[in-house]
Amino acid sequence: MIRGWWHCRFGTLRRMSETENVRNDISGTVENALQVGVVHGDIYQSGVHQHHHHGQRLEWPCRVGVMPPRANCFQQRDLSAMLTEATGTGGTTPLSHVLAGLGGVGKTQLAAEYARQRWGDREVDLLAWITAGSREAIVSGYAAAALKVGQNTNTAERDDEEASRRFLEWLETTDRRWLLVLDDVQNPRDLNELWPPQQPTGQVLVTTRRQDSALTQLGRRIEVGLFTPAESTAYLHAKLADRSASAAGAEELAESLGFLPLALAQAAAYLNDRDLTCSAYLRRFADRRRLHELVPESESLPDAHRTTLATTWSLSVELADQLAPSGLARPLLEIAAVLDSNGIPDAVLTSPAALAYITARSGRTSPVRADDVRDAAHSLNRLSLATVDPDDPHRSVRAHALVQRATRDQLTEQHLAEVARAAADALTETWPEIEHDAGYGQILRTNTDTLRINAHDHLWNPRCHRVLFRAGASRGEAGLAAEAVNYFRHLYDHTSRLLGPDHLDALAARGDLADWQGEAGDVSGAITELSELLDDRSRVLGPDHLATLATRSNLALWRGRSGDVAGAIEEFEQLLTDRCHALGPRHPHSLTARSNLALWRGEAGDAAGAIAEYEQLLTDRTHALGHDHPDTLATRNNLAHWRGEAGDAAGAITEYEQLLTDQTEVLGPDHPRTLTARNNLANWKGRAGDVTGAISDCQLLLTAMLEVLGPDHPHTLTARSNLANWKGEAGDVTEAITEYEQLLTDRSRIQGPDHPRTLTARGNLAHWRGESGDIAGAITEYERLLADRHRLLGPDHPRTRTTRDNLAHWRGNSDAAAITEHEQLLADRSDVLRLDRPDTRT
Known part of the structure; x- marks a missing residue:
């Protein structure tokens, strides 16, 4: 019997005496509350359930x-x-x-x-x-x-x-x-x-x-060690119960297999499928003693059992290869053996490259189909060589690391090179251009990392395979800029050692390294790296090579982002001249140079000049590329932005609304560029005075980004920042502070404490602390932020100057150096997603 029992947190609850009616007075914030009068018998059989305060019905046990x-x-x-x-x-x-x-x-x-x-x-x-x-x-x-x-x-x-x-x-x-x-x-x-x-x-x-x-x-x-002899024998007898005569010799077989449960499972499957006795299996086992050199990883098996699993695998894979569809299990296992043991996507194993390899290795004259490969995977599963989970397409096949090792050790170096290239091609073919599923991107990166290790140096012969570059870019695009920097630094070191420092792929790795250094917040490091890369590419490739010109473009862009806007304009003007000379004025790269030049003219304060250049660029890109080309749509995005910056907020909203309609039709509602247009439209609504509309749009956008891009994607974090900002503008300062505090934690975790967006979040939080009345807190946070921006960007960077002005504002020096225009404050707090990035990652 239970009387008046409850479980609660965060609040005050008063229980009345047992002689009173069961009633509780609750005050404060109560997360869960359960009130029970008198219960007789088993609580689980008495229909007592706890109800969550959000309406979720909880049942125990669970x-x-x-x-x-x-x-x-x-x-x-x-x-x-x-x-x-x-x-x-x-x-x-x-x-x-x-x-x-x-x-x-x-x-x-x-x-x-x-x-x-x-x-x-x-x-x-x-x-x-x-x-x-x-x-x-x-x-x-x-x-x-x-x-x-x-x-x-x-x-x-x-x-x-x-x-x-x-x-x-x-x-x-x-x-x-x-x-x-x-x-x-x-x-x-x-x-x-x-x-x-x-x-x-x-x-x-x-x-x-x-x-x-x-x-x-x-x-x-x-x-947890091996089976005991008694356990091993009992297991074999149980597995062979339908053919008791076949169990003769089970004790000897168990001893020969080293009492390893996995080896016994494989052997039992082989025995049953071949209708063999344990004694017959032992004879075949003895005939394969030439496999004694197959040694698993030292930490996996004791010395006395090193050949057991490999020999058992050799017999089992032969049987799996004979199961329908015959001849496919072995080549499938070879591909799986160089990828991640924790899970390989179905799409990788059924890609055109994987199908072509399996077809060639099986000796078939007709192409192998995807369903054939899935059937072959189930053959491996039957022989305990792999585990198949058809309900998880991202990790549909798992192979034990020892089975993988034994499989790889069977391959000659030439054969390993063929398998490695096929697996790398398969990963490249199935890698989505836009990673909507962050978890899937992580799985692809893990498989690529495993392949790079297992393939030895074959992925650099004759050139660095492009999947290695894709795995690095995937890290950066997922918001892991610091991780991308480390990845490309290692990729450059390895590529330089194998192919030479002047090889095209080594130079390309340096270009990606510099780009992600800048994205991670190390703008000066990016400029230094690109300056040295420009010298080397000019020497190796010549001044008019596309890669050399792209390096100049990226260098100019990062100069602008470092605060040297005049220098960026000058370099883009010269780059535009050289590109038109080398490629022609209508070449896409020449048009890109014009776009970047227009951007930095606008950043220099010439919004009207930026608008004029973008209008002409839009005409030329439409003529050269068409209305629906991504570069044409990007130009419309940038043109709308500068219209707003020039004071025509209504015009910006009108253009963004039309752009959103067209991008939804051309690219789809979930494309990142479509989401970008929605973000910018919401911001201009807010800047035009429609704060309620901005909040509504930002909330819908955040929901879409969480579903499409995941919680850790940079665009999702930006959507959260904008929503918090407009909530503050609407007067809900406390909510703005709470959301910026959580956003700052997440940006620091995902992008790093020195990332530009992390610093922006700190500035936003400081601003809203001041707006809430916590002037001292705002001053303290701005002082720390100013020190960090001075360290990272230098004293003359625009962001450093803005932070200095904000600090002066909250100190009360508004007549001297504080910000006087609300638009400047707002521009520093809201995140506009633009489509201007380095020209190319070669």
Whole structure:
């Protein structure tokens, strides 16, 4: 019987006496509240449910995540009893266990069996199974769990980091009994700030291949080793139960296979499909002793068992290759062997390049189809050589790292080069031009990184494969500019070592390195790098080469962004002359030079000159490229912007509305350039005085960007900045401060503390603190921002001067040097998405 029980947070709740009617007085902000009168019997069978304050109906007990199905002929190993005994009795449990050991020894199955037992015995209220192969996966799993237990109150913004934090807070404060399984932790660093709290009502179970001391410190480590001889024999007898006579020799076979569960599973499948006895298998096994040189990674298998898995794989893949569609399993496994073991997208394995390779290696005269490859993947799955998940197209095929290693070791260097190039072509073909799905982009980058390692140096023969450049650009386009800088620095070093520092690909890597240095906030570093690159490209390629001219364009652009607007104008004027001379006045690169020149004339204060140049440029681009060409649409975007800057806000709004209609029709509603037009239209509505319309448009735009680009994309962060700004302009200063505080945290995490957009967020936050009445806080933040902008940009950069003026304003020196025009303040606080970027990334 339960009387008057509740669970609440953040608020004051008064409970009346048991003789009174059950009524609670609640004050403050209450996140969850449950009131129960008198309950007889089992609480779960009494129809008692908790209701979240957002209307979500919570039911207990509950599960999060999908556990793997129970293995066929699962063995109740000694470790199963050890884990159960370690749990203790009388309601006490150890805080955490770490199941550590070689991949393939059954850690996940042991964890799943233990979890099922506790769930079946109703010893837990929450069972959460989290696939923990990466930090992103852990955060995503926590976010899903937060939603399930009613703690994800921010689902509209899809802020998984915030949701995961809420889930960890819930674990720390809840009275519920919970079991959290973190399956397949790849790196202890992934659990930094994500390790669940140690609570008497909760238990954590980790499975991992790692043996790091950091994991041992987090919980009691239980080493998961090989099957015992008795377990191995029992397993084989169970698998061969329908053909009991075939089990003769099971003890000898188990010993020959080193009692490794994965090897036994493969062998049992081979036995059943070939209708062989254990003794017959042993004879074939002995015939393949020439494979004794196949040695897995040293940390994966003990010395006594080094040849076991490789030999078993050799026999199993031959059988898989004979299954319908015959001849395809082996070449498919070869491609999978050079990619990420944690998941390979279906699109990569069924791309034209992959199909062409598999067709050639299979010896077929007719082309292999995508469905044939999927069937071949299921053949590998049958022989335990791969795991197929048709419900996850981004990670549809997973291959054990030992199987991959054994497969690669079978390849000659020439064959490995062919596989590597085919896999690289497949990744390139399937890489979307615009990464709408941030998670998919990360998977493609991880597969490319794995390929680069496994392919040795074959991706640089005869030239650096373009997928290596695409993987770097993908990082920057996802907002990871600092990561892109590191990537291209390593790519240049490796390319220079293999191909020489003057090779076209080495020079191209330097160009990308410089570009992303600038995007990451190191504008002076970008200028220095581009200046040196210009000298080298002029020497190697000549002054009129397209790549040399592109370097001049990029150098001029970053000079402008550094604050040297006059220098940018001068360089673009000379570049325009040289491009017209070398390429002609109607060449796309010449038109791009005109666009950049118009931009910097506008930035210099000549808005009318910028408008005149963009109007003529629009006529020429329309004539040369057509109305619907992206460059033509970009020109219309920039023309509308400068109309507004010249004082014609209504004209800017009219042009943006028409541009938005046309871009939606030509590019689609989810194209980043369409979203850019929506962003700029919203801003000009606000600047024209329609703040309510601006807020409405920004809210709709943010929803679209979260869905299309994800929460961490730079454009999404910009949409959040603009929404916060217009909320402040509408008078909701407190909300503006709250949103800018969270935005600053996210920009620092994603783009880095010195990124220009991060500095802008700091300036915005300081401004609204001052508007809220916190003058001292505004002054303090502006002082710190001024020091950082002085350090990063120098004393004469426009942004540095603006910060200095804002600081003077809040200090009260408005008569001396403070900003006097509201438009200047507004321009510094709102983010306009333009379409002017460096000419080319060669």
